Amino acid sequence: MEKIVPAFQKHWEEVGFQEPTMIQKEAFTYLEEGKDMVGISPTGTGKTLAYALPALQKVAPSDGVQLVILEPSQELAVQVGEVVKEWANEIQLTTLTLIGNANIKRQIEKLKAKPEVIVGTPGRILELAEQRKLKLHQVRIAILDEADQLLSQDQLHTVREVVKKMPSERQMGFFSATSNEVVAHLQRWFNADPEWVDVTETDDSKGELSHAYIEMPVRKRNQVLKQLTNMDGFRALVFFNDVGSLMTTLEKLQYDGVSAEVLHSEENKTARKKNLQAFRSGKLSLLLTTDLAARGLDIQDLDYVVQYDLPISKESYVHRSGRTGRMKRKGTVLTLVNERDLRNFKQLISPLNIDLQKRQVYQGELVSEKPAVEKEMKTKTVSKPKQKETIRVKPVEQSEKKKKKNRRKNQKNKGARKKKS
Template identity: 60%
Template sequence: MNEKIAPELQNYWEKLEYTIPSAIQNKVYEPMKAGRDVVGISPTGTGKTVAYTLPALEQIEPKAGVQLIILTPSQELAVQVASVVKEWSSQLGLEVQTIIGGANKVRQIDRLKKKPEIIVGTTGRILEIAETKKLKLHQVKTVILDEADQLLQQDQLKTVRQLMSKIPGERQMGFFSATSNELMEDLSKWFNVDPEWIDVTDEDESKGTVLHAYIETPTRKRVEIIRRLTRMEGFKALVFVNNVANLTLAFEKLQYEGISVAVLHAEKYKTERQHALQQFRDGKVDLLLTTDVASRGLDIRGLPYVIQYDLPMNKESYIHRSGRTARMGQAGTVLTLVNDRERREFKKIIQLLEITITPLYLYGGELVKERPEVEETPGHEARTKEKSKVKKVKIKAKKETHKSSEPTNSSAASQDNRGEQSAVPNKKKKHRKKPNKNKGARKPKKD
């Protein structure tokens, strides 16, 4: 592939010190450059963005209107994809604009005056601006759906199809994801396409080594486990929580403990979400608590841990969450916190994925594979010493009391006994008459 791309892109490839293209980059280049519809399935972290960007850019004519649209399911992913596309498109003198929900729509419309050839964004906002006639789509040649399996779920499929109705029928489509679903099998019905399927899941070798593990712990102790994990050297983790309420509660507890932590979820403003993500990428916080909004496509370089505070809803969710670590040849750990009941459910998900799962234990400030003889709990050593100290004091006090109460001779003992007897008067037992049985029963009438 890298021998066939445009010279400007080839030079930038070498500048970034890229070596051999990944399997997905090699396989989709020629069919996409030829204008054919493509479905690209490849593991997370294998360079799918570059895979579809390079052949799509080479088909664009400068200053000829919007010709490439890239759709993403989240604002964060749109910003990340746009950043990558801008790097490569600048080598060809092409303009990229990001259009996402949560941003100022008036400013987005005003920036269209720069006449970008490429639009990257979320479907709803792009459709909204297109309906104002401020965004012209009649020149579009290619539409890419990044994380296509999510964009084609029922809650977003209708919006995607509405947007596609405003684009010429003679256009190329690319569908890219780490996983597929049943809806992707009906692409011909939804978009009148007959795409070439390219699935390199089994042959891709660019993904790093992942340790899939779990810690069995009661739900109420999960925040404490995470707090102890942060004491490990070099620890940094993306923590997935299933709902915002539990996420907020965990965040407040960790923050109270003095842990450097940020949150990312759909109920936050766009600027807050971007700030939290940037803080995490820059290493200013050790933990980023998030919902599945961050499970797709986000590239956080050198991330050593992914922690699942809650079980994923399905195997697809597990794949995308775990894909945030061990990207492009690096190593990483996916650590799931489960209680006894959840452990059985978790193993069912793992069996579907055909991966090996390892039980781990947190002991001595490290993750170990062997179960400790005595399980360490927070403050265990300090509490043990304190209990021992209190026990010794009680034993000593008991001995002193016993010693002081011992009589010096028999006469003293008899006097003490007499004194005791005189000091404590005998208590007489009160003899209460038992109430008559069947009290209140009617007396028999006399004849």
């Protein structure tokens, strides 16, 4: 803490921060010394300030764009932009957030204020740079946040084009909760030989996470979601693998009166911002989203993450789980599965050494099993009263009927009394 400027020390105390996290300590040393670095740290351990504080201290006021922070999504760019701006203001630096789907003419107008710090998505930053509205020739530090996502196949080319417009001697920082093959070969892609800092095993600032699953047929998942919202104070980020399934579920939930909205890349910027704010303020019980839209989001006091669809990789599970249980808070990750999903899910997360527990919703609570009394009531069989046995008499056939004697007329009433004379 003695290495950060007095303005930052004062603000650190004002916002109530205490001891820096492990990644904040390690990153400060490398970035302050001007070294390239890769910082791997669990979600919710303060990576934004880990790179922002040392990088901001190296920026000179009124000297053009010197710090560029790249983010994989618009939501994350806005979120990080707000944090960076808060601290940059303490040392009289100007920050500008540049994202797609925003008014580009308005962004060009704001660039005339000559900000020293740019936070944004690679696509919009490259677009403005190619139009020569954004000059990157004075950049001293480039930070790739959520680096494994930024360096995936669909974004790698754009990120490299942005970095090419910066000086070859710029400093680079790569931060994420997980790594991938591209991150492991940065020298090939960016002519950089960064120091590796991985505090995953040693960091003690991560929250206490519970990992559980609820087993049911796929057709009952919406019903279970509705039951979960009946729990006291329940609020969850619900993950889907595709937008189509997400929208279908939203319609059914809203029809049933559940307060739910969506956050996905195909929605317009205004609606996404509105839904995210409503969820953060507690007006919504559920926010349905995808991996890309919710990557890196910091939502205060979020107790639950629900996986409607299984994650496609263990890295995806790590990032989804990281939306809850942040900075020493408790959180629960619930995965909805059927019997087949459960086998695949256990295999997927086996390298993570997670203690996975079975749960079910019972009378507004999440329990490991229903009370024994209810089980007895369900298994108890009610005996039916015995029916009286009815004796069926076999009908007498016509042939078996006693035949009348064929008597002559004078033989009839042979036994009758004789009349008195």
